[in-house]
Amino acid sequence: MAFQQVNIVVASKQAELLSDELMEIGALSTAIEDAYAGTDKEQPIFDEPNEPSAEIWEQSLIIAMFDEAADIKQALALLPPALQVAEADYKITSIEDQDWVKLTQSQFDPIHVSDRLWITPTWHEAPQDGAINIELDPGLAFGTGSHPTTFLCLRWLDANMPVGATVLDYGCGSGILAITAAKLGASQVVGVDIDKQAIRASHDNAVQNNVNIEVYLPDAQPEGQFDVVVANILANPLRILGQMLSGRVKDGGQIVLSGILEEQVEEISALYQQWFDMQTATIHDGWACLFGKKRA
Structure with missing residues (x-):
């Protein structure tokens, strides 16, 4: 079974809410990362127990997985108005089925x-x-x-x-x-x-x-x-x-x-x-x- 991976760059304050909404409209899974990971702008953040984080990333990358048959554009149109994603702000790639255990x-x-x-x-x-x-x-x-x-x-x-x-x-x-x-x-x-x-x-x-x-x-x-x-x-x-x-x-x-x-x-x-x-x-x-x- 193949999948569609959708990468969306958003302001970090919206990331968790948008991630939850993506699950509501059919995403099989979501993950949130630093949008600048692996670059000079990467922001390492280390939290400790009972100490709330004093900072968040400037920009977050949401990685959402959808079924290969999903209509991504139509699904994203179902997002609430405040969380609408412009077509220029997301990228869709096809992920072929693999032996995920071996991978x-x-x-x-x-x-x-x-x-x-x-x-x-x-x-x-x-x-x-x-x-x-x-x-x-x-x-x-x-x-x-x-x-x-x-x-x-x-x-x-x-x-x-x-x-x-x-x-x-x-x-x-x-x-x-x-x-x-x-x-x-x-x-x-x-x-x-x-x-x-x-x-x-x-x-x-x-x-x-x-x-x-x-x-x-x-x-x-x-x-x-x-x-x-x-x-x-x-x-x-x-x-x-x-x-x-x-x-x-x-x-x-x-x-x-x-x-x-x-x-x-x-x-x-x-x-x-x-x-x-x-x-x-x-x-x-x-x-x-x-x-x-x-x-x-």
Whole structure:
């Protein structure tokens, strides 16, 4: 089955309303993107929990999919007067039917973390004999290794985690960091997340990788301290959870923090300096990874 894709550039304040109206007049799906994505005018916007975004894109691109038999011009004429789209403001392209599963899979190649560590989707063969290979498919829970924050944490674990260490992965998402710690030789690994979907994904991914990790919602997590605590979340929860996270690290143990924008490094590092000897942050694509050793 083929489809028609309609690209419409609109003022961002109208984008959500127009997207909803397109669904009402027969669109099979809609998506909203920055109209300037991939250009010098692109506007990266990063929202945090409980903090409303202070800005929106200047212009939005709505991508709407219609059945191949739909009369797009007639359908758009049904939009409310305030949302009418001029013919010059939209573009229609034909999308041929494809094996969408294979197409999606083709977009995810193995991720080379280090000389000995790879993250590989299950439909790929392990790219390097003898390497530590984490089998992980893209899914609903955050964390496949492709995002800079996850990648930085993986690199830290690979280079610095002592064999036999106990590890807490706070905000475990897909379980990728917890699973990696287990494969790198941790003696105990605990993952914690507020999302039940993440708990399920972490458990399933651990089974896929033949490792044993314990995964809990925050209210059910076990007490105790760890040699290494990793928290790949965002700056706002890292601010709120600072004292709690520091309390989960043994004296002389290490903390690894990510999900931090480069411009937030100084503030978050100063906060955790209360408990840790913080080291120089590692930066990748505008994101930072902080780490430090807990003082006795």
